[in-house]
Amino acid sequence: MSTPTAPWLIVALREVETKVKDKAFVISTVVTLLLIVGAVAFTGFMGNKTSTFSVVATDSLSYQVLAEAQNQRPDNVSLTISQETADQAGDRLSSQEVDATLVSSANQRELTLTGYDEVDPELRQLISTSMTTVLTRNVLSAHGVDPAALPSETDLKTAQLQGDAEKTSMVQAMALIFSFLFYMAALIFGMPIANSVIEEKQNRVVEILASTVRLRQLLAGKIIGNVILAMAQLLLFLGVGLLAAYLAPGQIPFLGVVSTVAGWFIVFFLGGFLLLAGIWAALGALATRTEDLQQSSGPIIGALVAVMFIGIYAKGSLLVIASYIPIVSSVAMPIRMLSGDVPLWEALLSLTVLLVVCWAVLLFSERIYRRAVMHTGGALTLRKAIKLEV
Structure with missing residues (x-):
């Protein structure tokens, strides 16, 4: 039952x-x-994604900017830099061997970052920050001011009394x-x-x-x-x-x-x-x-x-x-x-x-x-x- x-x-x-x-x-x-x-x-993919860029400079100033970008790049960005003539850089960009070329103007005050069909925003931001650093440093040096003696945004450190960010x-x-x-x-x-x-x-x-x-x-x-x-x-x-x-x-x-x-x-x-x-x-x-x-x-x-x-x-x-x-x-x-x-x-x-x-x-x-x-x-x-x- x-x-x-x-x-x-x-x-x-x-x-x-x-x-x-x-x-x-x-x-x-x-x-x-x-x-x-x-x-x-x-979230997992984006947190571990590494962006890879290859950029060719055509003159000493643009190469300085790329070298500075190499130092400032975050851990999730890989940057390959080189310096070649304008014709060689243009040929490599046309064949898509590199992602972009960087050329400075005659007055050494402006730079042009050229991509094949577009310029990656992350690369543009990195180069822009580095360009500002290099040009500012050059102007200060030309007027006899040591750039290293000036304060910078990196001087501000952050900390928490408890926990972490x-x-x-x-x-x-x-x-x-x-x-x-x-x-x-x-x-x-x-x-x-x-x-x-x-x-x-x-x-x-x-x-x-x-x-x-x-x-x-x-x-x-x-x-x-x-x-x-x-x-x-x-x-x-x-x-x-x-x-x-x-x-x-x-x-x-x-x-x-x-x-x-x-x-x-x-x-x-x-x-x-x-x-x-x-x-x-x-x-x-x-x-x-x-x-x-x-x-x-x-x-x-x-x-x-x-x-x-x-x-x-x-x-x-x-x-x-x-x-x-x-x-x-x-x-x-x-x-x-x-x-x-x-x-x-x-x-x-x-x-x-x-x-x-x-x-x-x-x-x-x-x-x-x-x-x-x-x-x-x-x-x-x-x-x-x-x-x-x-």
Whole structure:
């Protein structure tokens, strides 16, 4: 004799099956995965790309400029220089043996950089900077001034009391990713909970279901089903993104830190999404039409936008405070942890606060749902729903 399946599990599986069979959902998921892989691959490729240029000078001044460019070039630029006659340089450029030629004017004040069909912007910028350095040095020397004695832009050094610039860039990039993933999941999987509740109220299907399934289990099934979908998609996105980063050409810095914090983000995401799922279910129960939901969901959508912007732009004390505020902490605390200077007890305290508030909201939302889901006489306010009999 087989054991009967729990009603909440049946509802949850129905929610998952319905979403998985939705072509729009499948296509959007696949497209997002391709974008993630493409973005990671492009970042790795561009970070390790080396630009190679070959330039011929036709006189001593232009060769000085090329020699200066050789000294000033960044590590990801390879520059081959030589000096030949104007005719030889022109022939080599015409046959595309070199990328450009550099010729100075008769008054030694201007130079012309000539390419075959175009001049690469990166090469132009390098030569322009070097030309300014060489011509300035020559003018100063002609007036008896030692160029080495003058201050230059390289005399300004930058430093940070904590961390480093490369890590700061990583934190900013991951803050955008974490915030955007949470915002999209809250809308893609949260709002359908409310819409499903409204649809069942309008079609009076909930009355039939209530005769065989407890309303508490019906609500639990809806929430759990969408939590499974949201977590599965999040794990898929993060997993594919991290795998692509590991396999990408070159080494992406701080990948180990990102992988560790991604695990914490998943845990905080679960607590924050459960809290929002309870709110969405309550909003659906209070409404009787989709139009009612559009009006009542404004504050929660506004809150989600605020969470996203706080996650992306908040710093210092504001970010610390946000990391202890439920829902916002789902993004803020993982972002703080990327810096590596957050004690474990702070992360656990933030998570505890989030889960406690989540549990309280779910209990309250379940109470509202049981009282309001059978009501079909128009939209309810929260106060009226609390006064209704179960």
